[in-house]
Amino acid sequence: EDQVTQSPEALRLQEGESSSLNCSYTVSGLRGLFWYRQDPGKGPEFLFTLYSAGEEKEKERLKATLTKKESFLHITAPKPEDSATYLCAVPLNSGYSTLTFGKGTMLLVSP
């Protein structure tokens, strides 16, 4: 069964204090790993797709990396506006295109 586990569940940082979020997965034949950002009361917003081990993607203060068993979302010098829940997801091993999500990491960046 496809599994996605995220850690930590919650993370509190001071503005400018860099850190990383972890997403580990157990899935055969990975067809991509996706990172989303979700603000309170909103739907998830797409950030990155990673397809193969060693791949990296960057967007502003965020950088996502992928190994064969896990992905990291590195946040460099975060700002309060980076506060959100970060979700990772992998495609279900099925005949249709949908995703299984982890529980997310709730990030709070204090000024």
Add this chain to the structure above:
Amino acid sequence: ETGVTQSPTHLIKTRGQQVTLRCSSQSGHNTVSWYQQALGQGPQFIFQYYREEENGRGNFPPRFSGLQFPNYSSELNVNALELDDSALYLCASSPTGSEGYGYTFGSGTRLTVV
């Protein structure tokens, strides 16, 4: 280009009642997926519709049903509501054959069952 629109934004129902949630997909997107997100959890896949047919289903009982219309908009119906059905219900539309990178999520409907 419009995004995904869901209605209503909030809803309170009594246990045992029935509810219908609506979703208008993004222009050009013909696939709609519904997810349930309980508090503190990630979204869980309910089902997907493509060309007005159910195209896949997660571990949800038959009292969760849906429809997709010719304009690709969609409805989620839940019968015999239970307290555990309280959650944020998310609709995501995508172009044919895409996966997570093609998803556009709506802001969801917050359903409270009392």
